[in-house]
Amino acid sequence: MASKVTIYDIAREASVGIGTVSRVLNNHPSVTPETRKRVKDVAIRLDYQPHTYAQRLARRQSETISAIIPFFTNYFFIEVLQGVQDKISQLGYDLVLYGVNNIDQVDSYISRALQRGKVDGILFFSMRLPERMISRLKETKLPMVLVDTLSPEFDSISVANAEGAYAATTHLIELGHRSVGMVNAQLVSAPAVERLQGYKRALESHGISYSESLVKSGTNNKADGFNREAGYEAIMEFINNGSEMPKAFFVSSDIQAMGVIAALSEKGFRVPEDVAVVGFDDIELARHIKLTTMRQPMYQMGVLAIERLVTRMSNPDMEILHTTFSPTLIVRESCGALRRNQN
Amino acid sequence: MASKVTIYDIAREASVGIGTVSRVLNNHPSVTPETRKRVKDVAIRLDYQPHTYAQRLARRQSETISAIIPFFTNYFFIEVLQGVQDKISQLGYDLVLYGVNNIDQVDSYISRALQRGKVDGILFFSMRLPERMISRLKETKLPMVLVDTLSPEFDSISVANAEGAYAATTHLIELGHRSVGMVNAQLVSAPAVERLQGYKRALESHGISYSESLVKSGTNNKADGFNREAGYEAIMEFINNGSEMPKAFFVSSDIQAMGVIAALSEKGFRVPEDVAVVGFDDIELARHIKLTTMRQPMYQMGVLAIERLVTRMSNPDMEILHTTFSPTLIVRESCGALRRNQN
DNA sequence: CACTTGTTTGGAAGTGCTTCCAAAAGATGT
DNA sequence: ACATCTTTTGGAAGCACTTCCAAACAAGTG
Incomplete structure (x- = not known):
């Protein structure tokens, strides 16, 4: 089962405190270059891997975005998804995918994404946002961007x-x-x-x-x-x-x-x-x-969707923005x- | 944001211990029906949502499967993915998607999936598994199923x-x-x-x-x-x-x-x-x-891929299985x- | 009625991190 | 040499859960 190496192991081996280890691993500035190097070397030697979920719990953010997309529309979203994927992994986020095969699944997927702390933002594709969900979504303040669909209440990316x-x-x-x-x-x-x-x-x-x-x-x-x-x-x-x-x-x-x-x-x-x-x-x-x-411009729409989402995440009170792309002949x-x- | 209600809040409101709350929420048998009901009512009243990452940390499992798929092949995988998605959400797992637009991304995505505790299993699609990754993968013992591609070292689902x-x-x-x-x-x-x-x-x-x-x-x-x-x-x-x-x-x-x-x-x-x-x-x-x-039978291949993966997860020493589906005219x-x- | 057995319960300890605070160590000035 | 300010460090507390252990309680037995 993988390494099982924790920051405590590193701290011991490098004769420093766990706080210092954490600081090194997160590139916090206040660590002397010597200590930094010593800790880093130990981390590499022990093949340390941070535990994702412990980080997410402690940091109180998920570094995850979920996309709710209709699987029955095929063509369009697949290309958008490429843009989404590239941008998302460039930012170091994870993409959790909720592929809707049946319109009834929408509610349950939204609820899942709404679990406290589970995702930092939602991308909602091509479908009519169920009315009864809008208020719930608004309440939780979870950032969401609509792609290829509209609602006055949320940011959106679509085509002219x-x-x-x-x-x-x-x-x-x-x-x-x-x-x-x-x-x-x-x-x-x-x-x-x-x-x-x-x-x-x-x-x-x-x-x-x-x-x-x-x-x-x-x-x-x-x-x-x-x-x-x-x-x-x-x-x-x-x-x-x-x-x-x-x-x-x-x-x-x-x-x-x-x-x-x-x-x-x-x-x-x-x-x-x-x-x-x-x-x-x-x-x-x-x-x-x-x-x-x-x-x-499906790929770019995907890229922009993520960009807009992270902007919204770091700036929750920003005015709602609707962007339309121009198609080309x-x-x-x-x-x-x-x-x-x-x- | 969201609720911020924890099991401690429920415990206080229902005048029980946190252990009991946890037991109720996880349907552990040893709780009297009365206590169970009392706790459940409070949970609903407070609109309690469990914190996914705290659970994953404590339970030491991620309830997540990641799929590494080539985005440039299009047609095929999209249908397989529908099967994957349906089965995965039926099992209550999350799907994190690593869409490969460029073959060089494969290594980095595998490494990401390998982060300790991050995922319980991997689905690897259609691409040649890089040689240098095989030993790493084997070492970590992370369950993996190949779809539409083969390697003697791992389970696979493909077509005859x-x-x-x-x-x-x-x-x-x-x-x-x-x-x-x-x-x-x-x-x-x-x-x-x-x-x-x-x-x-x-x-x-x-x-x-x-x-x-x-x-x-x-x-x-x-x-x-x-x-x-x-x-x-x-x-x-x-x-x-x-x-x-x-x-x-x-x-x-x-x-x-x-x-x-x-x-x-x-x-x-x-x-x-x-x-x-x-x-x-x-x-x-x-x-x-x-x-x-x-x-x-793309859809079924997806379903089976997940089934095989969970079987492998709960039974790591099972013999390696290669399944081929028969195409139909x-x-x-x-x-x-x-x-x-x-x- | 004391004793054993079984069920239900509370909460401490553990999961692996981040962050805050105070202490230690250095640097600077007099 | 000492006082003062700054940088660096250790580790406790907190994140929100699960699980284990022992205590409390109920029930059954001769």
């Missing part, structure tokens, strides 16, 4: 959806399209609403009038409509309604765009020759299917831009 | 690669193909070698002679050859060499299969009409591109089986 939609739509317009449709998710989702706004604004500022017939906002589809089937069905509706098929589509997520493209090619439309498509998210998949899309083949310019 | 390859190849043969090619990754990778064996064995047991010209084992490709480009180039080589194009391919990973399919369709081969394709892994992507593939459209049978 409207702005991204604006850029995506503008890109299509600048490629010469005057008839740009949108395939959206359901308007119960905040991002969906914002992306629609961005789309409208882009049309407007380019002097194109908005036409409701060119927009499909996911209907009674299961979940929030951010899925492949929803995209597929949206296109099928266009065709079945006999409405005019736009020459270009802004689709509110990459995964829906997959469905859109599948439906289009099934019906004999070539992408991008007949219909251009731009998605949103830049999930891993997008690269493989050469989808032009709006990239969210990633041009691949599905929008037709490359073909036009290159070959 | 040969068997899966056998099943995939057999499936193609049973669909009537006598000329089945294989696109493999580089033979430096253990799974690649095993999958090749399974492929050969399948041919053999169906009386088809093995032909080297039908197999492309990733060449000087970057990394281990489990990537999209490798698949793409393999097909291009077939075409450039002017060798006969098999009517069916077993490809050693889904991501390579993506490249294979892209190359084929670029060259005018329809999948599955002209060439049937079966992959390996069943990553998320596979469903979207309707790829027939071998599914690894998931039939989608890329192999041509559905088309044949249904429409």
Whole structure:
């Protein structure tokens, strides 16, 4: 079982008091260089390892941050997590992960994180924060940062959806399209609403009038409509309604765009020759299917989330901050831009 | 912050000793029902939360498991992690995650996990365990289970690669193909070698002679050859060499299969009409591109990994166990089986 | 009723650190 | 040489629990 060497052993071997040992190990200044060296040498010789939990108990802080993330969303959070991980380990904190497979687990995980002294802060991802938890959270004063979701009560890091939609739509317009449709998710989702706004604004500022017939906002589809089937069905509706098929589509997520493209090619439309498509998210998949899309700076969002959290920890009364990142346009083949310019 | 209520507060309020409080909270039997109730009521009234780290210090165990996983592999581990998470939280353990973005981090994470008393066990994923770490790990006697990787010194959970390859190849043969090619990754990778064996064995047991010209084992490709480009180039080589194009391919990973399919369709081969394709892994992507593939029971692997770890923890001298799971065939459209049978 | 046995209880000791306080040791000035 | 100030040091107390031991109590026995 590991070393079992304590500071008492070191103190004895180095003929000093335990206080001095502790000071050396924590780089406290008031120790003479000679004593410092003697203690350090002994520590190394005995292969001393501090006992994490004794430290945490005595120091009254956990050096731990817990992240509550939905495991069913996949793509997005995994990249954010990379940023979180890098920053967190750079700061010497530990990351305890509560992966939510089922929305009912949220409460129990929050409670666990709330155990006295257990974690110094929480990162809460992508899910609606349960109302009944908000007051509890506020009471305990445990620092928390929301990522990819919002609440007026807590700091948050998210993405400028409207702005991204604006850029995506503008890109299509600048490629010469005057008839740009949108395939959206359901308007119960905040991002969906914002992306629609961005789309409208882009049309407007380019002097194109908005036409409701060119927009499909996911209907009674299961979940929030951010899925492949929803995209597929949206296109099928266009065709079945006999409405005019736009020459270009802004689709509110990459995964829906997959469905859109599948439906289009099934019906004999070539992408991008007949219909251009731009998605949103830049999930891993997008690269493989050469989808032009709006990239969210997921890694940086993770890094910033941790930075914000530690700032909040050392400064509990700081004003609440909401940061939104700007997505960037990633041009691949599905929008037709490359073909036009290159070959 | 939080409550700050300790067992001393409870003891005073309930007029009992701290020992009794502790016994009640830990469901120790020797407490009379009346006392038990009295203490419990007080605990609830005061909103008592045990201090995790004080418990861990006193109990001399951490109730924590750490997982060291590569973040660059994506697909696979994320699903395994779901199983890990569910099982771990069912057991009341915490999961501390060390996500490796860069192979150099491995050593430092192992060292961190090795801090005395910090974790009760380690899960090590998908990477080659650094030689120099093995002896350290052995010395500390910290229980560890390898997932998706092997070492004779530690328990492991992995997948029966040969068997899966056998099943995939057999499936193609049973669909009537006598000329089945294989696109493999580089033979430096253990799974690649095993999958090749399974492929050969399948041919053999169906009386088809093995032909080297039908197999492309990733060449000087970057990394281990489990990537999209490798698949793409393999097909291009077939075409450039002017060798006969098999009517069916077993490809050693889904991501390579993506490249294979892209190359084929670029060259005018329809999948599955002209060439049937079966992959390996069943990553998320596979469903979207309707790829027939071998599914690894990732979730269960995660669950089992934790089960094995706790078994090992409570039974340190148990013989080392290597478990391999059997992959199962998931039939989608890329192999041509559905088309044949249904429409 | 005294004696044994068994159950329940209180609290000291132990877990391995950090931190505070007072004492010891050095440095400085006269 | 002594008084004063500063730096360095030892170790008690505290962090919040678990566990062990002995004491207290209850119950059973001849």
